[in-house]
Structures are given as structure tokens and as C-alpha cells.
Amino acid sequence: MALVELVPNFSEGRRQDVIDKILAAMKEASTAKIIDSRADPDHNRLVVTIVGEPEETFKAGFAGIKTAAELIDMDEHQGEHPRVGATDVVPFVPVTGITIEECTELAKRLAKKVSDELGIPTYLYEAAATRPDRENLANIRKGQYEGLKEAIKTDPDRKPDFGPSELPKAGATVIGAREFLIAYNIYLNTDDVEIAKTIGRNIRHKNGGFAYCKSMGFATKPYVQVSMNLTNYKETPMAMVVETVRNEARRYGVAITETEVYGMIPVDALLDAAEYYLQLNGKWNRSQIIEKKLTEME
Amino acid sequence: MALVELVPNFSEGRRQDVIDKILAAMKEASTAKIIDSRADPDHNRLVVTIVGEPEETFKAGFAGIKTAAELIDMDEHQGEHPRVGATDVVPFVPVTGITIEECTELAKRLAKKVSDELGIPTYLYEAAATRPDRENLANIRKGQYEGLKEAIKTDPDRKPDFGPSELPKAGATVIGAREFLIAYNIYLNTDDVEIAKTIGRNIRHKNGGFAYCKSMGFATKPYVQVSMNLTNYKETPMAMVVETVRNEARRYGVAITETEVYGMIPVDALLDAAEYYLQLNGKWNRSQIIEKKLTEME
Structure with missing residues (x-):
């Protein structure tokens, strides 16, 4: 469907x-x-x-x-x-x-x-x-x-x-x-907003970062936030963005505490992430998901 | 539903x-x-x-x-x-x-x-x-x-x-x-079956490993396989198993090439993995997934 x-x-x-x-x-x-x-x-x-x-x-x-x-x-x-x-x-x-x-x-x-x-x-x-x-x-x-x-x-x-x-x-x-827009925030275990701002600049399209990422750093409490709009999760996947933010943050000795989806998200964006991290590659087909199979049969 | x-x-x-x-x-x-x-x-x-x-x-x-x-x-x-x-x-x-x-x-x-x-x-x-x-x-x-x-x-x-x-x-x-059984295989970039067998033993319940994991190593081609039945993915999540196999394999200088779900899998098992890796913690609710929202409204 x-x-x-x-x-x-x-x-x-x-x-x-x-x-x-x-x-x-x-x-x-x-x-x-x-x-x-x-x-x-x-x-x-x-x-x-x-x-x-x-x-x-x-x-x-x-x-x-x-x-x-x-x-x-x-x-x-x-x-x-x-x-x-x-x-x-x-x-x-x-x-x-x-x-x-x-x-x-x-x-x-x-x-x-x-x-x-x-x-x-x-x-x-x-x-x-x-x-x-x-x-x-x-x-x-x-x-x-x-x-x-x-x-x-x-x-x-x-x-x-x-x-x-x-x-x-x-x-x-x-x-x-247009493609689905995912409003996505990543929190870092620091109160230094400059780190969030630097990462926000580095990963966005405007500054040489990901093509479908608009991002900025904000001074949220207790931890700072890299806030972004992912305007095409198929071409700029969440997993790639998260791992890049993780690497950038590591440079400052900082880690990701959690992330936040603001509003709605298509299930496919999360399945992309599961496949990426679990390394479900050539031997995998999404029709193995029970719920997808049921939908296909309707 | x-x-x-x-x-x-x-x-x-x-x-x-x-x-x-x-x-x-x-x-x-x-x-x-x-x-x-x-x-x-x-x-x-x-x-x-x-x-x-x-x-x-x-x-x-x-x-x-x-x-x-x-x-x-x-x-x-x-x-x-x-x-x-x-x-x-x-x-x-x-x-x-x-x-x-x-x-x-x-x-x-x-x-x-x-x-x-x-x-x-x-x-x-x-x-x-x-x-x-x-x-x-x-x-x-x-x-x-x-x-x-x-x-x-x-x-x-x-x-x-x-x-x-x-x-x-x-x-x-x-x-x-009974809980849903996920038949799950992890491939390692080696042809040394002893590594797969050792990891298969270490992670299974019988030998002190995960409570809901039955596993063995097999000499598949070109890469060996850790083959497992995950008998309760809620208590023994896929992400925890994959990351443990990754760590065990690293001890032998070996990496995961890909993984394989054999047969069907509930979408929730993959969403668990996405949430784990993307660190979707307290600020997240699965009703933010469009498809779940539609099902809830029916």
C-alpha cells in the first residue's frame, strides 16, 4: 500500500x-x-x-x-x-x-x-x-x-x-x-553552546555538510542541542548524520546523550537506521517484516 | 491494533x-x-x-x-x-x-x-x-x-x-x-570457523551468554557465520547481541560483514534497534511514527 x-x-x-x-x-x-x-x-x-x-x-x-x-x-x-x-x-x-x-x-x-x-x-x-x-x-x-x-x-x-x-x-x-521533512535534534553532554553551534555549521549543506541538512546549535538546558531539518532522509539518512555528529562531538570530548524527533516521522526512516546499524545488507528484504507482508496482502 | x-x-x-x-x-x-x-x-x-x-x-x-x-x-x-x-x-x-x-x-x-x-x-x-x-x-x-x-x-x-x-x-x-523467535545470522570477514564457534558459544545462554540466545558457529562460504535463535527480542535485543558479537570478533581482528534475518520479523524488533542506535530515549514516543498513528486511529 x-x-x-x-x-x-x-x-x-x-x-x-x-x-x-x-x-x-x-x-x-x-x-x-x-x-x-x-x-x-x-x-x-x-x-x-x-x-x-x-x-x-x-x-x-x-x-x-x-x-x-x-x-x-x-x-x-x-x-x-x-x-x-x-x-x-x-x-x-x-x-x-x-x-x-x-x-x-x-x-x-x-x-x-x-x-x-x-x-x-x-x-x-x-x-x-x-x-x-x-x-x-x-x-x-x-x-x-x-x-x-x-x-x-x-x-x-x-x-x-x-x-x-x-x-x-x-x-x-x-x-x-517535496520529500518528508524530519525535524531532528541531537543533545550533547555539555553546556558549551559553541560546540553545538560549530557542529551545526559543519554538518549543514550551506557550509559543506550534508546536502539535505539544515542545522544550528542552541543553548538548551541542561545540555546543548544540535537542531536540524532533514529535508530528504533517503539521500541524507539519519544514521549518517548521527554518526557524523558523534565523531564531531568526540573531537571536543563530548558525547551524544540522546536524540529527539520533533513531530512525525515515516517508519521507513527508522527502518533505514535499523538496517544501517544492524548491517542488514544483501541478504535482507523488507517484505520479511510481518506488518509489511500483511499490508502487501491487502 | x-x-x-x-x-x-x-x-x-x-x-x-x-x-x-x-x-x-x-x-x-x-x-x-x-x-x-x-x-x-x-x-x-x-x-x-x-x-x-x-x-x-x-x-x-x-x-x-x-x-x-x-x-x-x-x-x-x-x-x-x-x-x-x-x-x-x-x-x-x-x-x-x-x-x-x-x-x-x-x-x-x-x-x-x-x-x-x-x-x-x-x-x-x-x-x-x-x-x-x-x-x-x-x-x-x-x-x-x-x-x-x-x-x-x-x-x-x-x-x-x-x-x-x-x-x-x-x-x-x-x-x-511463546515470544516471537527471530532466526538471525551474523557473518564475520574470516574463513576461520573456530572464531565463529567460539563467539557462538560465548554469547549463548547455556554458556553464560544472553538469556534468550541459542547460538552456534558454522563454516559458511566465503565468510563464517554465527547463527542464532533469539527467543525473546524484548529481553535480549538484537542491537545488544550485534554489538556484543562485534566486540568479541574484534578480539580476533575480525569485523561483521553483514547480518541476516532468516524468515519473518516483527517491525518492533527493528524499531527497538533504531531507537537503541539513534539514542531515541525519553523524548521519543512511537506514536510519532506516521504508520502507527494511522493504525491507532482505525
Whole structure:
């Protein structure tokens, strides 16, 4: 069975009846499960985490976008968080049994359907981007709803991937695919924050470290923390990062006390670690895991 | 969701129609899945592996025992493998979300039902044993069907836990609960089998090693192998065993090339290893795993 995570961001974090209607529409439209939803009144934004089979997350996504377009008028919207539409951004994230390429196809198909059926301009981003400058969400959201209203008409670079070059009251929606992001912290048995900061710099992409690692050191108590976002655990595995931090820390006579996953993690990221450390190499197949076998039989 | 593995052993490995009827009866009686079934003509024995929710494995077990009793006459049975009944032995094995104690309760309930409704004497073994000498299956099977026929009537020590002190043509059935057994091999980069044999001896329970490890060294090619049965991965975790073998091997200047799980393994055994090596301690909860969260919501 394939599982996708969909994380639609809606521009409504205050009116509970609107929030409820968006959530209800997504629940009704599909068998995908809403595993988390957070409404932030200051940001005036609702972030929903949905997990399910690929087509089911697609259905939930469309239902959410449709309902948000009916209930949210971007001319009335105010909030701290940058946004361009009633449904601002919708990433498809592979969890298990599906590739980023397949998620990209889902994203493109959803963007086209949203533009065709709802008349909303859509932009493709990250792995689904059709141009390098659209891989980065910030470029697409430049000027926000208010600025895009004019730019979409006049600037050829701001032309959407699908739909009209004119913003309706629902604004535009950015749809794409990205790898699962693991928020991961490693604690070191020292109160010297400089050690955490140095290691945080050394292991991150920006400074010559791992390609899919963004990291910083923080002065947490009682022990300092190397805090990171692992943006592609398949290419930059947790085990490789942990062992590198262990080696770097050893240079200062410091050891890892424990590590921390912040939020959710796909089981595959942990199975990768088990296989790495137990040295399960060529003689091993994940279908030997009872639970995987049961899922395959369904 | 709780998952149990049931591994009924039937005294029929030759007549395909009988094998088919036993399998069909178990399939029909429950939603539990038959993930493996092996009929051995020499042993004249059928070993079935069933996985499902606890009550479903219970139903499958009863249906299999009932059908085997109708179709197998132990007075006619011959085979190399020791056995006392048409259904010889039925262990309940916890896979996930269930304790060995709960599996023991299932075993006791099944044994009582089999005796009450089918008139078959039943013995409880391993974790479900009511007496220390019945923890070991070999003690219960002593003399096999032919010997037990007399002994059950005359020897008070052979009195069954449930049912009559007289064997019907279906013989007796041994029912119990045990932990999941992981067949696990570790390869060392040497062709010196003495190193594997020494390590195999040092780490096993019999020689002062791990309580739930049975191990031996073998001269496999190109590298030697420490072969083991881990009979309780919760108490004797894979990571602890691997790291001990690594240390022992280092004494001889030898390293682990890879390891091998032979057959099935519960995902929890691998998650234990991931947590051990990644040092996911107090700040970690398995409900952060997306797939576990989905299962919990069902």
C-alpha cells in the first residue's frame, strides 16, 4: 500500500465555522485521515496534515481547495504569514510505497483540475516546479496576494502554470511535491553552546555538510542541542548524520546523550537506521517484516 | 491494533486434499491471514503461520483443530517428526500491541474450548504452562501419540490440563504462548570457523551468554557465520547481541560483514534497534511514527 502525506495550508485561522467546514469537506471527500490540524489566529492560517492512499489525498486536497475558495475572500484576509490564496500552498509528500515523481504527477494533476474546474490560477513548486525559480516557494509568493494581483497580469514571469492570468477572490494556489521533512535534534553532554553551534555549521549543506541538512546549535538546558531539518532522509539518512555528529562531538570530548524527533516521522526512516546499524545488507528484504507482508496482502 | 501470530502444526504433510481442507477451514472461520504454510511429506506434517487480530487467530485455530480432528486418524499416522495429535501444537505469539500474558489467556481459552467441544485432551505449554515440567514441549510429547495413549490413563503426571484422560483418534493437542523467535545470522570477514564457534558459544545462554540466545558457529562460504535463535527480542535485543558479537570478533581482528534475518520479523524488533542506535530515549514516543498513528486511529 502506498501512503502520501498532504499538508494543505489555508488562509483562515480565526473563523471556527469556516475551519470546520473546510475540515468536514476533506473528511467527506475521501478515506484519507486528518492526523493533525492547527489553526493560528495571528497567522490567520490553518495547516492540516492528511495521510492516506495517493488518490484519497488528491480527493481531500481538491475538496479543501474548493470549500476554501467558496468561504474565504482574500480581499478581506489579513494575517502575519505570507500567502497568495484562500488555499495558499499544498505539498504532496511521499510516506511509503510511492516516489517523489509519482507525487509530482499528483500535484500537476491537482493543479490542472483546480484551475480548470474552479478558475483558480495555480503554480507548481519544489519537485513539481516547471522552472528553477519556482522551486522556492518564496519566489512564487513574492508580493503576496496583494502584489500578485497586479503582477500576474503584467509580468510574464509570474504567469501561472495553469488557469487565468487574473486573480479571483480566492487568490492563487501553489501546489507541489517535496520529500518528508524530519525535524531532528541531537543533545550533547555539555553546556558549551559553541560546540553545538560549530557542529551545526559543519554538518549543514550551506557550509559543506550534508546536502539535505539544515542545522544550528542552541543553548538548551541542561545540555546543548544540535537542531536540524532533514529535508530528504533517503539521500541524507539519519544514521549518517548521527554518526557524523558523534565523531564531531568526540573531537571536543563530548558525547551524544540522546536524540529527539520533533513531530512525525515515516517508519521507513527508522527502518533505514535499523538496517544501517544492524548491517542488514544483501541478504535482507523488507517484505520479511510481518506488518509489511500483511499490508502487501491487502 | 493488536496482532498475534498463530503457528498451528498439523499431523498431515502428504494428503493434499486434507491439507487444503484444513487451510480452507481456517480461512473461512476468520479474517486472519495465512502468511505461510509448509507441508513436509517426510515429517508428514503441516506448519501454518497465521497473523491477525487476537480473536481472529483464536477462531482460525479452533477451526483448524476441528477440521484436523475430523480428517486425521492418529492410529494411521506415520512420520519422522514427534507428535501427539492431529493438531500437534499451537503456539500464540505476540507480534504487536499485545502481551505474552494476553496470549497466554487466549491459549488457555482455546485449550478449554477444544477439550469441551471436541473432546480432545489439551496440554498447556511454554508461557501458558501450569507446571514447570510442561514449559518444555518435549516433556509433554514424551512417548508421542502411541506412548501417551497408555500414559494418559495411568500416569497422574500426564493428566491433561483440560479434557478426558483418554486419547481419541485425534490424539492430544498442546496449546500455549511463546515470544516471537527471530532466526538471525551474523557473518564475520574470516574463513576461520573456530572464531565463529567460539563467539557462538560465548554469547549463548547455556554458556553464560544472553538469556534468550541459542547460538552456534558454522563454516559458511566465503565468510563464517554465527547463527542464532533469539527467543525473546524484548529481553535480549538484537542491537545488544550485534554489538556484543562485534566486540568479541574484534578480539580476533575480525569485523561483521553483514547480518541476516532468516524468515519473518516483527517491525518492533527493528524499531527497538533504531531507537537503541539513534539514542531515541525519553523524548521519543512511537506514536510519532506516521504508520502507527494511522493504525491507532482505525
